[in-house]
Amino acid sequence: MSTQEDLYPSRDIEKPQVIKRQDPVLYNNKPDQGPISETLLRQYERDGYLLLPELFSQAEVNEFLAELERMQQDHELLATEAAVTEPSSNALRSVFQIHRNNLRFSQVAADPRIADIARFILDDNVYIHQSRLNFKPGFNGREFYWHSDFETWHSEDGMPRMRALSASILLTDNTEFNGALMVMPGSQREFIGCVGKTPDDYYRDSLKAQTIGTPDMASLAGFQRRYGLRSTAAKAGTVLLFDCNLMHGSNSNISASPRSNLFFVYNAVSNRVVAPFNGNKPRPEFLATRETFAPLISPEPHRKAG
């Protein structure tokens, strides 16, 4: 177990508990000097998420989709643990660590259109804690139950504080029909400690369907009353930024339209992971970076003329 103080106890607790967030959401205290408007930054701070419509062009999205297609045919890649398939079929569900095993996606991770915002919000240099390509197929895409990513990253990976955020780049239109992410806006301000000792190597099961580290129904019902539900349905190319502790989930997808996205987790370098707070051995490198916390280096953004 980590020797660092555990501000967000979970897993090894007697009963579920809701505690206040001990960390800022927006770390930078000069929000009028950011890469996006202060209005948007304040919206992120309040809601815990932000949609940046069609930040990537359709041409870029097509290029990413072509890359996805190549990866689905890459039998060497599919044989690794970084490739996760649906429980009931063998359909590809996620490929992890794409910022290291794919040149193009490593560039996307460092793209200043996203990385600059992450650095600004977290007010620090950042590194990629986790990355993945999610593919929710049509007809039988399974649901993802409600969760805070931070609960898992803290308990299983040893992320000390809430100083991380995710960027999801939509590769397909996300609609109310194909399992667009649902969020509880504002829920990043409270943390639900979850009951249940984590089994060893639990990630092998949890990647298919998580049951440990999921919030209890009473706390969730309270969250839904207090914060409500919102859909993040948006067009392909849109980037969804969301705080590491935002409560989110998605329903199944029986429509014919797959739902795919790229997913990068930016963690502040000062918040690099320590020993997992659940006392287990850490999850493997493809799920949580530990080998190097070197700051992500982005090329200079193309400044608008004038």
Add this chain to the structure above:
Amino acid sequence: MSTQEDLYPSRDIEKPQVIKRQDPVLYNNKPDQGPISETLLRQYERDGYLLLPELFSQAEVNEFLAELERMQQDHELLATEAAVTEPSSNALRSVFQIHRNNLRFSQVAADPRIADIARFILDDNVYIHQSRLNFKPGFNGREFYWHSDFETWHSEDGMPRMRALSASILLTDNTEFNGALMVMPGSQREFIGCVGKTPDDYYRDSLKAQTIGTPDMASLAGFQRRYGLRSTAAKAGTVLLFDCNLMHGSNSNISASPRSNLFFVYNAVSNRVVAPFNGNKPRPEFLATRETFAPLISPEPHRKAG
């Protein structure tokens, strides 16, 4: 197997086939003389469904919900086959035959606000082929895969022609978050014959998760391209009328809000069921009425003054 000609072959076929509907959708040829406007009737004919917003008052809905609550506690009822529970838990999912085992719901079935429209659209006297109360709980409400009800009623119950419709009375707000029914508007004009011999007593499995009599992915993808998807999200008290051959389904429900509705299937008396077209013995009475096809008798509607 029925001796009647099978206009809609399914189950015992070599490969999936899409055929044209052989029957009208709107049977009555005087749509300007109906209990609802001609515009609404034409809309039903075109789309295969119609939403009648808040046809039942909140007071009536509350009364129905109280009845639902009573039924959830009725251990005698829960022990019968008419009560169906979720596969993974024991949560109540549906109670069938509510038009016979519950006095209040038998009155709802005959309520002229619905029954008059059913009689008019089908241009015949009607009886209740099936009725049920659906309860999709919060947090773990499962999905219903795409299907045409008629495919099952024809193959497994022996309903000869497409001359039936369903009325769903929403008892809770149906939203994009809690698994509102999705429909493919216009899809009632084509029938997808499905491959797969029906096992004996298949209803015991199919009520939990149907795999036989479900359309193939290629036909469904074609349907989605041709007809698109539409949500039927609406307020409690709303009635959704839909044709027996409309393609519909619903995603899972991880929200805290349950989704409940009453469901009555009106079949034209002239279209009463014969021997099942799949050659099996018929499903039990609680799933498909065979004991009596006596026309439903409704009280005179309260006509508006003036």
